[in-house]
Amino acid sequence: MNMKPEIVETVKSIATDEKVKEALAFLEADNDATTNEQIELTGIEAPTFEEWTRGKVYQEKLRSLGIEDIQVDEVGNVFGIRKGAGNGPSLVLCAHLDTVFPAGTDVQAKWVDGKVYAPGISDDGRGLAVVLTILRALNHAGIETKGDLIVGATVGEEGLGDLHGVKHLFSTRNDIDGFISVEPGAPERITYLGTGSKRYSVTYKGPGGHSFGSFGTANPIHALGRAIAGISVLETPADPKTTYNVGVISGGTSVNTISETAKMIIDLRSNSEEELANLEAKVLEILQQAAVDENTFRGKSDEVTVEIEQVGDRPAGSQSPDADIVQASMAAVAALGFEPVLGSASSTDSNVPINLGVPAVTLNGGGEAGGIHTLNEYYDPTNAHFGPQTILLTVLALLGYGETAEPVLPKRQAEVAQK
Numbered sequence: 001m002n003m004k005p006e007i008v009e010t011v012k013s014i015a016t017d018e019k020v021k022e023a024l025a026f027l028e029a030d031n032d033a034t035t036n037e038q039i040e041l042t043g044i045e046a047p048t049f050e051e052w053t054r055g056k057v058y059q060e061k062l063r064s065l066g067i068e069d070i071q072v073d074e075v076g077n078v079f080g081i082r083k084g085a086g087n088g089p090s091l092v093l094c095a096h097l098d099t100v101f102p103a104g105t106d107v108q109a110k111w112v113d114g115k116v117y118a119p120g121i122s123d124d125g126r127g128l129a130v131v132l133t134i135l136r137a138l139n140h141a142g143i144e145t146k147g148d149l150i151v152g153a154t155v156g157e158e159g160l161g162d163l164h165g166v167k168h169l170f171s172t173r174n175d176i177d178g179f180i181s182v183e184p185g186a187p188e189r190i191t192y193l194g195t196g197s198k199r200y201s202v203t204y205k206g207p208g209g210h211s212f213g214s215f216g217t218a219n220p221i222h223a224l225g226r227a228i229a230g231i232s233v234l235e236t237p238a239d240p241k242t243t244y245n246v247g248v249i250s251g252g253t254s255v256n257t258i259s260e261t262a263k264m265i266i267d268l269r270s271n272s273e274e275e276l277a278n279l280e281a282k283v284l285e286i287l288q289q290a291a292v293d294e295n296t297f298r299g300k301s302d303e304v305t306v307e308i309e310q311v312g313d314r315p316a317g318s319q320s321p322d323a324d325i326v327q328a329s330m331a332a333v334a335a336l337g338f339e340p341v342l343g344s345a346s347s348t349d350s351n352v353p354i355n356l357g358v359p360a361v362t363l364n365g366g367g368e369a370g371g372i373h374t375l376n377e378y379y380d381p382t383n384a385h386f387g388p389q390t391i392l393l394t395v396l397a398l399l400g401y402g403e404t405a406e407p408v409l410p411k412r413q414a415e416v417a418q419k
């Protein structure tokens with residue numbers, strides 16, 4: 001694995017600074033308090049599109065940690081600023097407020113054998129708590145960065161939230177030079193590629209009728225079946241990984257009724273924008289053709305129709321593993337004695353900045369996470385402090401710190417001006 005020696009040296013010098021050592025030790029000592037705060041935040045329901053209550057609590061926590069200019073924007077993102085000494089880049093550090101669990105889910109924590117069970121405890125309860133413990137550690141050790149830390153939480157990261165929080169963030173501000181989002185998982189793993197996805201809700205409609213009496217009427221469920229048959233044999237590349245899935249189907253009222261509607265939701269993904277567009281074009285063609293084929297087979301012209309609604313659009317994005325933000329993250333992992341692992345692409349808040357050309361990584365909060373997105377989601381806090389320690393070192397390297405280190409992260413504005 002290629003690591004840039006100058007960045008490795010920078011991070012090493014940061015990690016051996018007295019104040020930084022104090023901050024790293026604080027993160028270890030704060031592990032239990034962090035778990036408790038994670039449990040507290042997880043216990044406030046926050047389904048996608050209903051993050052408001054949790055967001056208000058998060059805003060208060062940021063305020064109590066001295067974060068300035070905290071704003072809750074129109075969509076519910078909560079961000080403030082921890083000012084640096086000046087003249088440095090601006091880096092976002094955030095986690096997401098929302099969970100995949102609907103309102104009414106029991107989100108109260110239960111301890112079993114050293115693990116905390118609660119839906120959302122890891123994803124992204126861990127990320128939210130990690131951001132706060134890092135702020136406490138910086139404050140505790142009296143660390144001033146060179147650049148500004150834009151710190152907070154996004155909405156709408158999960159499912160049909162479609163990354164709308166982070167999309168809104170980047171559509172409304174242009175002062176962001178780099179971006180770190182925190183998700184659950186092993187601290188040595190770095191996500192620097194974004195999987196793009198397109199999602200469609202597809203509905204076939206027809207006149208319907210009695211299964212026997214009206215036999216010969218074009219049938220929406222049969223059209224849906226034709227479409228699925230067509231989609232299910234599409235060939236897609238293994239690299240860049242490109243996939244499809246018909247994830248939900250519904251329709252029909254009884255066994256002896258020709259249904260009036262049939263519906264499905266389709267998920268298309270790729271690590272390449274181009275392959276995603278290719279796949280999308282083929283699928284859209286199949287969806288239309290299935291209606292035509294069903295009508296033609298029954299000798300009808302337009303009895304069955306299809307309505308196609310796009311319900312998801314997450315941009316794909318890639319950047320080089322040599323990008324400074326990736327290198328700083330790897331150097332931070334190595335400085336703590338771990339072997340950095342560049343993770344395969346996934347779909348997180350970082351997709352949006354990566355797609356826009358803003359350096360971004362998703363880093364992991366540490367501890368052991370499991371059962372993510374299920375009612376059995378859990379978190380094991382054993383030695384979880386390696387997560388926030390890695391992220392703290394990455395933040396300090398990117399923003400620059402004291403006499404020890406110039407910012408690794410370039411200011412984007414300056415870069416643009418030079419070109």
Ligand SMILES: [Zn+2]
Binds near residue numbers: 123124
């Ligand atoms: Zn997440």
